Amino acid sequence: MGEHSAGDRPDDDSTAPAEQLEIAVAAARKAAKSAKPRKPPALAAELPVARVVVDKALSHLDQYFDYAVPETMAETAQPGVRVRVRFGGHAAGDRRRGGGLIDGIVVDRLAASDYSGPLARIERVLSPEPVLPARMLDLARAVADRYAGTLADVLSLALPPRHARVETEPAIDPLPAPGRPEPGSWARYADGPRLLEALAAGESPRTVWTALPGPTWPGEIALLLAAVLASGRGGIVVLPDGKAVARVDEAMEQLLGRGHHIALTAEVGPEERYRRWLAVSRGTVKAVVGTRAAMFAPVADLGLVALWDDGDTAHSELHAPQPHVREVLVMRALREQAAFLVGGLTTSVDAAQLVRSGWAQPVEADRARVREAAPLLRTVGDFDLARDDAARVARLPTMAWDVARRALESGPVLVQVPRRGYVPHAACLRCRASARCTACVGPLELTSSEGALVCSWCGRHEVGWRCAECGGAKLRANVVGARRTAEELGRAFPRVPVRTSGRDAVLATVPDVPALVVATPGAEPVAADGYAAALLLDGWLLLNRPDLRAGEEALRRWLGAASLVRPASEGGAVVIIAEPTLRAVQALVRWDPQGYARTELAERAELGLPPVSRMASVTGSPTAVAELMRLVRLPEGAETLGPVPAPPPRSPQAPANTRTSRARSKSAAARAAIERPPAPASDAPGLWTPGRQAPEPPPEERRERLLIRVAPGRGAELAAALKSAQALWMSRGPAETVWVRMDPLDIG
Template sequence: MAFGKNADVSGENGAGGRGAKGAPPEQLALIRESVRRAKEPRAKPRTWRGAALAEHLPVARVLVDKGVLHLDRYFDYAVPAELDADAQPGVRVRVRFGAGRHRVREGRREGGGLIDGFIVERRAESDYAGPLAALAQVVSPEPVLGPELLGLARAVADRYAGSLADVLQLAVPPRNARAERQPSPPPLPPPAAPGPGSWARYEHGPAFLEALASGGAPRAVWHALPGPRWSEELARAVAATLASGRGALVVVPDGRTAARVDTALTALLGEGRHVLLTADAGPEKRYRQWLAVRRGSVRAVVGTRAAMFAPVSDLGLVAIWDDGDDSHSEPHAPQPHAREVLLLRAAQDRCGFLLGGWSCTVEAAQLVESGWARPLAAGREQVRAAAPLVRTVGDQELARDEAARAARLPSLAWQVAREGLRHGPVLVQVPRRGYVPRLACAQCRAPARCRHCAGPLEAREGADGTLRCGWCGREEEAWHCPECGAFRLRAQVVGARRTAEELGRAFPAVPVRTSGREHVLDTVPGTPALVVSTPGAEPVAEGGYAAALLLDGWAMLGRPDLRAGEDALRRWIAAAALVRPQTAGGTVVVVAEPTLRPVQALVRWDPVGHAVRELAERAELGFPPVSRMASVAGAPEAVAEFLRSAGLPPEAEVLGPVPLPVTPAGRPRRTGAPPPGERWERALVRVPPGRGAALAAALKAAQAARTVRGGEAVRVRIDPPDIG
């Protein structure tokens, strides 16, 4: 039995073998023939350089750990008799590989470097006609790559035009010998099915749990009510799945969120029924927990992005929380998204699927509209009872309101903060961390730029009135606006630390806490305090926040990106969901233009309606997720040549290419940005629904062919998150 369909029939590595059939003809035509095939069928190998080979199934089909696309296939190796017992499918091995470093003697390849790999199959014969190299070493007899995980990894590689080896780098954690030697605990019997609990607040909530507990595979998009009970509800869905004798997998965006679900599961089921897979656990503990899942000792997993590949036995439910969070998108090749991987698992294992969150992405709305999943939501009465009061104030008032000068707060926000501090903590969400990243004219709001290089001017921290260019470093002493001639500046986006300083002066008797990238708070007491946080770093307050101020809303809405409105609404709702209900006095003030669609969706607490309208607009324009899209980035000549030779599907439409912003020397390089000083272009390729697989296959074949020819590299990404 062979896995995968992109294998080649030519062999050019140290094994002298070939992979399974079915490689694209474009790839076969461009890979150099390095081995002559014998005309007569080869007899089953029994010796290799005088050493005895395994009597039963003496050929091992190996996936070598080489991420290059033109070697994305399997290779056959002979199994020495001394390795026969340990060389089983799924184990890690080391093999000789590297055509450029081999010497040919008497028809055999010798030399070559040792690289890691996995045995995917043992066979009686090889369909390669030449002599086979032997396995060099079995690294560990622990079978870590089962057929289910291998099939999933192949499906992910094909969908994202990547290599199987790259996907397995993400799916299988590094080996830890000490963890392998420790036995895993015996599995516990299934628990009793839980009661509906707070799922009774949702129209079809109890029925969803009953379907899971009875062995069904319901698929739902869950619009969670604001408040802290979502983690308990997610734990009940996992418990209902375990009660049916099956396994469950939950993927969340960060470690803090995983810890909340972990606490809820422990409180509901006790210790030993689930594991927590996060990077904070350390390599040994994480691998030990992963092995417990692989061995079937534990059947429930909660974890961050890497847990999407966890090898849960007899999977009954896959769940993802807050799928719009950037953390769910893997930065390493082939850059899969956790939501899409779980969708593949739901189809492959025919298990239940639950996509939950306070907000709603366009992809979630599409799952419901297509009929693949059903909505799981509460009635409007329940929403109004659980949500805080949301009030708006136009950002233009911030520049005119005299009361705003003490702390950049319009009068309404000032009053809400002062009233909220009488009853508990007040959350202040700021779009950026740090001090004052960008400045603009206080009168016309034109960006303040350097006269020498047009770079952004920044206020030097700790220096009064001194400006400095963020690109060339020159200081600006007498700035004036070239658009209107004004001399006053205002912060375009003020960071969390600067906001904390200003609020501290405005409310001198109130403690001010900050939560951001350098120091993220998990919880804060329910006593009066100002909590200044960047989006995604908001701590949970005991008893909920009395109020929340969402500042500089226009900065998030004004990003030149297709998802700007969706992301802004998601971040606002995530902060507002931590505020007490309106019946308990909870109030949220958002500083943004009240007539904008995301602001109105927040006021009505209607993220689903916003996502449905966004989906309809994207369908008219042919944008994802209605269409499938890929980006091709690189030097202008390389991008043009790649697109000419790619053999794209006839329905494919190429948008661009357009130049990408140049990364200034010394500045941090964003993911997907060109190297400092280099000029890159990016083209977008889109195809209609149902042609995404053909697009991915064409791009993968073209990239493999380009690698063989030694052409200048281009960067290909399927479903780019930023197509602004």
């Protein structure tokens, strides 16, 4: 066959491809202009307007928005359901300019809107499942107002992500209410039986419970829930971690069996958590035991809200607007006429304030019961250490070594070490100056006996370190961590197994056999029959933290460990290495957390410090803090403290007043930033270090912190003023980030 040129092809089109495209576009435009606009679907005949809270966590957009309800969604777009709407467009009725699709929740249906312009229509009802009843909306609004936050932020904390498959599963009928429980171990408390009777009778007492040492408190919490279930009402118990939830969960199953309660924790996974949350929302289960997020569990006919160990920082939400579980449960108790209980092995100063104000009543055991349940407590102070030759060369003073040796004949021994790691803080052997990173001036730590120096701030490996003061190259341990302690104890007791429990691997329980259990505070496992003894090392490290709550926190950590030890009548003993004249140490020896809290509260009242007063913190660059404060109209009598230099964030994380991802990433870096204990002031960049000054950070990285204090009763005004200032700040367009927080935990 011969070759053909392009002009010889039989299907050749003389029009070029570009000309064909222009013709097609022109024809399409002409057809679009001549086409008649489609008539929009009819609106609902009754209540055609839906009031929606949209998923936009910006202070100047913290309001409800009205949308039109199509006739096809008249039955499904009911208050409490999730919807998809268009938001941010110029013309609400124009799909092409109506903004992007975002999630929202219908909060009300109205006959008409007070907005005069055209209303955008609801695009889709995601699910007919009501997830936000009116009582929970009211609570979320109150929480947002108290913490100067937005409703959208609070709802992101209160509502778990949706899983459509779970909503299609059939509901299970609820079990009948159990009978009234017997007092059990509550008989050891003067008002314990009366408390159970009041709950079972449908009353709503408010109590601050100081639990006796020992393993009985999970069963006592289970009795509280059983009593409130017997009255036909529901209950919520919030605990600081999954380990504590597991203990109460097990106690509930032993007392009532399965089906009367559920456990809400992150460990169960998002789908299972949504399944359990729906069981509560639908009324299948009326008792909830869980961690922080359980404070928003939508329990109907709520009869009891309870909180265990309210001094634990895990009860303070990390995401905006950072509410505290205790305050949220107080608000729920008031709004839903429910009983309130805050309990723990110790009494927080905030709980003592509830008793002092008369809002709650104490539930305590008499001194004879306390002495009967507590172990023998002994102290090793500075004077004892100076006279102890063994303490200079060994990790344990002679008294602690003798107690551990005798206790290992009958059971395990707990060793509490305040710091994790191997050597978390090193110093020059010659001049004692802290070992600092040459890049960021952060403290250097040793990860093992043969490991390199690593900066605990930036993670940089320091090779060939030399002291900046004297040029020395040898190091000493300023602070010894849990792993180094375990290594040294293994050499001191060569025939005894050594177990460790900390952030990397937390043990829930240990067998009742001789062993040394080295744990960081809060990670102490439970021994089957109690520990034979406990050694509380480096007490000065907990007490020397530059924090208003340092003594309170130290006492809470010590009592938590000592309560796992057998009573003195069974040979249980606790040795604490700390100066015995200090108030917190004396409170431990006497086992008197109530007295310590009352004394601490009286001192704070004299100084006008929380919880007697309300405080807020504003943190950011000097320019941003000054600009925001110019916009704030502070309440009468408000007092500003500072500003003072604030250390920059050690790792990237969302600020308190900005929105974080709903997924809330749990990467290793994020966990490290969240779980790292507060560093002493000398570890903060920008502050003085021994012998030299930290290099000045760039101006854009400098941060200042300002505290605002108001008298009791003016906290709501302060929160409203700060929120209004933030709204004005954000409405002006892109601006620097400013961290605003009500009731900051750390004001040291």
